[in-house]
Amino acid sequence: MLPMDHVIALSAILFTIGVLGVATRRNLIVILMSIELMLNAVNLAFVGFNRIWSQVDGVAAIDGQIFVLMVIAVAAAEVAVGLGILLAMFRNRDSVNVEEVNLLKW
Amino acid sequence: MLAEYTGVLVILVLGVVVACAMLGIHLLLGPRRKFAGKHEPFECGESQIVSPRRRYAVKFYMVAILFVVFDVEAIFFYPWGAVFQDLGWFGFMAMFIFTIPLAIGLIYEWMKGGLEW
Amino acid sequence: MIPAPDLNLSVLLPIILVAIGSMTILMGEVLLSRADTVLGREVTESFIGTVLAGTAIFFFALTLWASGVAFAGGGVQVFNPDNPMYQLDPFSSFVTAVLALSALLSCALSITYLSELRINHGEYYALIMLSASGMMLMVAAVDLIAVFLGLELMSIPIYVLAGFDRRKLRSNESALKYFLIGSFASAILLYGMALLYGVSGGTSFEALRAGFDADNPMALVGLGLVVVGFAFKISMVPFHQWTPDVYEGAPSAVTAYMSVTVKVAAFATLIRLLAMAFGPLEASLETIFWVLSALTIVVGNIMAIIQENVKRMLAYSSIAHAGYLMIGLVTGTIEGYSAMIFYLIAYTFMNLGAFGVVVALANRGNDCERIASFAGLARTRPGLAAVMALFMLSLAGIPGTAGFMGKFKIFMAAVNSGDIWLLIIGVLMSVVSVYYYLRIPVLMYMREPEDESHRTEIASGEGAVLVVCALAVLALGLFPNRVPTLLFGDLDVLDWANRSVGMFFGG
Numbered sequence: 200m201l202p203m204d205h206v207i208a209l210s211a212i213l214f215t216i217g218v219l220g221v222a223t224r225r226n227l228i229v230i231l232m233s234i235e236l237m238l239n240a241v242n243l244a245f246v247g248f249n250r251i252w253s254q255v256d257g258v259a260a261i262d263g264q265i266f267v268l269m270v271i272a273v274a275a276a277e278v279a280v281g282l283g284i285l286l287a288m289f290r291n292r293d294s295v296n297v298e299e300v301n302l303l304k305w
Numbered sequence: 306m307l308a309e310y311t312g313v314l315v316i317l318v319l320g321v322v323v324a325c326a327m328l329g330i331h332l333l334l335g336p337r338r339k340f341a342g343k344h345e346p347f348e349c350g351e352s353q354i355v356s357p358r359r360r361y362a363v364k365f366y367m368v369a370i371l372f373v374v375f376d377v378e379a380i381f382f383y384p385w386g387a388v389f390q391d392l393g394w395f396g397f398m399a400m401f402i403f404t405i406p407l408a409i410g411l412i413y414e415w416m417k418g419g420l421e422w
Numbered sequence: 423m424i425p426a427p428d429l430n431l432s433v434l435l436p437i438i439l440v441a442i443g444s445m446t447i448l449m450g451e452v453l454l455s456r457a458d459t460v461l462g463r464e465v466t467e468s469f470i471g472t473v474l475a476g477t478a479i480f481f482f483a484l485t486l487w488a489s490g491v492a493f494a495g496g497g498v499q500v501f502n503p504d505n506p507m508y509q510l511d512p513f514s515s516f517v518t519a520v521l522a523l524s525a526l527l528s529c530a531l532s533i534t535y536l537s538e539l540r541i542n543h544g545e546y547y548a549l550i551m552l553s554a555s556g557m558m559l560m561v562a563a564v565d566l567i568a569v570f571l572g573l574e575l576m577s578i579p580i581y582v583l584a585g586f587d588r589r590k591l592r593s594n595e596s597a598l599k600y601f602l603i604g605s606f607a608s609a610i611l612l613y614g615m616a617l618l619y620g621v622s623g624g625t626s627f628e629a630l631r632a633g634f635d636a637d638n639p640m641a642l643v644g645l646g647l648v649v650v651g652f653a654f655k656i657s658m659v660p661f662h663q664w665t666p667d668v669y670e671g672a673p674s675a676v677t678a679y680m681s682v683t684v685k686v687a688a689f690a691t692l693i694r695l696l697a698m699a700f701g702p703l704e705a706s707l708e709t710i711f712w713v714l715s716a717l718t719i720v721v722g723n724i725m726a727i728i729q730e731n732v733k734r735m736l737a738y739s740s741i742a743h744a745g746y747l748m749i750g751l752v753t754g755t756i757e758g759y760s761a762m763i764f765y766l767i768a769y770t771f772m773n774l775g776a777f778g779v780v781v782a783l784a785n786r787g788n789d790c791e792r793i794a795s796f797a798g799l800a801r802t803r804p805g806l807a808a809v810m811a812l813f814m815l816s817l818a819g820i821p822g823t824a825g826f827m828g829k830f831k832i833f834m835a836a837v838n839s840g841d842i843w844l845l846i847i848g849v850l851m852s853v854v855s856v857y858y859y860l861r862i863p864v865l866m867y868m869r870e871p872e873d874e875s876h877r878t879e880i881a882s883g884e885g886a887v888l889v890v891c892a893l894a895v896l897a898l899g900l901f902p903n904r905v906p907t908l909l910f911g912d913l914d915v916l917d918w919a920n921r922s923v924g925m926f927f928g929g
Contacts (some may be wrong), residue, residue, distance in 0.1 A: 230602060238612065244617070246883075248464075250618050266570075273570070279371075280578050301863065391423055391424045412449070
């Protein structure tokens with residue numbers, strides 16, 4: 200079995216890549232993908248931690264895995280709304296570049 | 306400690322080797338001739354009639370978005386299905402209640418014409 | 423066979439009412455827009471809007487009643503005793519009542535505004551109810567899973583609401599920015615939750631409290647990330663940059679709703695999280711809160727001075743108010759928390775009122791949002807000018823208004839826990855804030871009217887909301903512990919606030 204430190208380290212690395220993606224990329228779709236990467240890093244961390252805590256007080260515990268299901272479902276809803284907003288914007292402006300989103304001062 | 310990763314390493318190495326081998330064999334053995342047809346986007350088959358960069362109809366995205374939501378909500382049915390018999394009527398009723406909002410969402414998008422093509 | 427848990431369905435009543443309301447509205451919208459006549463009346467767009475808004479108000483009133491009854495009954499009830507996630511106790515029922523009231527007022531405020539902007543779609547009310555149900559779930563959550571679900575259920579409909587005027591680019595941009603920042607923040611919050619779970623092995627507040635170890639860096643990082651996630655929601659400096667843009671671009675009625683309710687819900691959840699899951703604050707965390715609170719107060723007030731747009735100005739002012747509210751978190755005492763709750767109620771009425779005036783001035787698809795366009799309003803719209811002046815005085819914290827009483831309570835809590843410097847910063851910056859708040863009354867009363875583009879008559883819904891807010895601001899300012907009402911006798915809001923947070927201190 201893999202040591203859990205590695206799983207957690209991998210999730211931390213993925214999360215960092217996601218944060219950097221949000222911070223540096225200019226295409227809105229790519230930013231959305233980076234946020235999804237962050238959420239998946241979170242899922243990995245939850246599943247990894249659940250392996251450590253698979254027994255709490257001698258009873259099988261799956262809190263982490265339940266949390267992952269919730270995160271996946273919510274992430275889908277979030278992406279659907281995000282793409283809807285992008286679509287509404289694209290109809291008005293014909294661009295998905297974040298630097299052209301400048302009517303309001305950042 | 307890293308011994309557990311041997312499998313990953315083998316797959317990585319194999320992948321690199323196979324990819325390099327395919328490209329290398331092609332370079333060594335393949336004949337090289339240049340003519341106009343080589344620059345077509347689709348070298349064989351139909352000649353192209355519209356720009357490939359043309360935009361898709363927004364409906365594709367609409368359907369994709371609607372699909373994502375309903376598809377992923379099905380995630381909650383899997384754990385339920387796994388212990389369906391153990392949960393009994395309580396689980397059945399809970400899941401039934403869970404489907405009501407989903408059904409309302411479906412009815413809404415149907416009546417609003419979200420599923421019209 | 424797994425035994426069925428012993429569920430306590432009545433505990434869920436407030437949230438179920440709101441959820442059923444939202445689905446009713448969704449279905450009602452679809453059915454009404456297909457009908458030609460209902461009960462002999464022709465179905466027009468404004469008719470649909472009024473009916474659906476009425477439905478929303480009805481369900482919010484029921485929720486207000488249900489949570490009020492729960493608060494009066496006192497005691498702690500859990501939905502599922504085997505695995506507590508949703509807990510109806512004095513704190514959550516009181517905050518739920520506040521949320522239901524402010525959502526109700528927002529719905530009444532929106533009816534005419536939506537038809538002015540020609541975005542009179544019934545989904546608006548369904549989205550408001552959905553996000554309200556998320557807030558109610560979040561403030562009553564005693565488990566990280568429920569906190570996360572509530573937070574997302576609150577945020578996702580508000581992303582849509584911010585972009586509700588979908589033909590306007592500014593509204594699109596507002597929604598997009600809120601969505602990007604919001605989902606980024608919730609990813610950060612989630613990672614914090616994952617780390618906390620890794621430390622304690624459970625997601626319930628009880629398990630977190632048992633497993634939290636201040637010497638473990640992972641626990642501290644996790645707590646920090648969770649706080650950062652909430653900091654985005656309550657627009658704490660340095661996570662505040664989205665606020666003015668989003669508030670400016672969103673339709674004014676939506677801004678009114680989200681500036682108030684999101685803040686109430688997020689602060690209430692923070693209080694519960696810090697009080698129930700982390701006990702007395704870590705000294706290091708208290709210092710961080712101290713610095714952030716001071717920064718938030720200073721930056722919010724300074725930036726508000728240079729704004730030329732009312733909605734941007736109110737956005738920076740809401741940042742400043744978040745700073746004052748954080749003083750309560752720094753103290754961590756029962757006095758500080760109850761002052762926060764009282765302040766949140768005062769803030770609800772005065773901010774909703776101030777945005778309500780902006781809403782009531784919107785005309786033919788355009789918001790009346792330049793500060794300069796308030797010039798001479800006292801001559802053309804004397805009633806509106808009077809209530810706007812009252813809300814500005816209250817936001818500035820002039821004695822006799824709810825804003826003053828809230829600030830007074832918060833500052834007293836700071837003094838009693840020894841934070842003299844925070845008190846000094848707060849008072850100094852309140853003096854600064856008088857400058858930009860009073861600009862509007864000065865313009866309204868001392869200048870000639872120049873911009874006549876605003877609406878000239880007020881709708882009954884807007885008028886009712888403004889009157890309620892104005893009366894509440896005056897009553898809370900003059901008699902905070904015995905608001906006289908004709909129907910229900912005297913209301914003791916301060917005592918309610920004390921009772922609601924008292925449960926965290928064994929009261």
